Amino acid sequence: MFEFKVVRKGESKEEKLRAGVEQMTSKHYGEQQSSPELKRVVLVYSIEERQFVKWHEVVPQP
Numbered sequence: 001m002f003e004f005k006v007v008r009k010g011e012s013k014e015e016k017l018r019a020g021v022e023q024m025t026s027k028h029y030g031e032q033q034s035s036p037e038l039k040r041v042v043l044v045y046s047i048e049e050r051q052f053v054k055w056h057e058v059v060p061q062p
Contacts, residue, residue: 001030003042007053016044017054024058031060 003024005016020042024030030040044054 001038001040003029003040005042005044007044007046007048009048013044013046013054017042017056020044021056021058 001024003020005020007013007016024040024042030038040058040060042054042056042058043052045051046053
């Protein structure tokens, strides 16, 4: 499961990553799935650099 965030010129890559992790965690994305193979990842794409610049795997808390 992916959460995509886009960073534009002048915006913080780290802040977008934190926002994506917070969103995925607070809204419980993917937690209703029973598959142990499910991965939850936040990806930050830079418009200026035209590539993914940050990512983080969100691991559910027991």
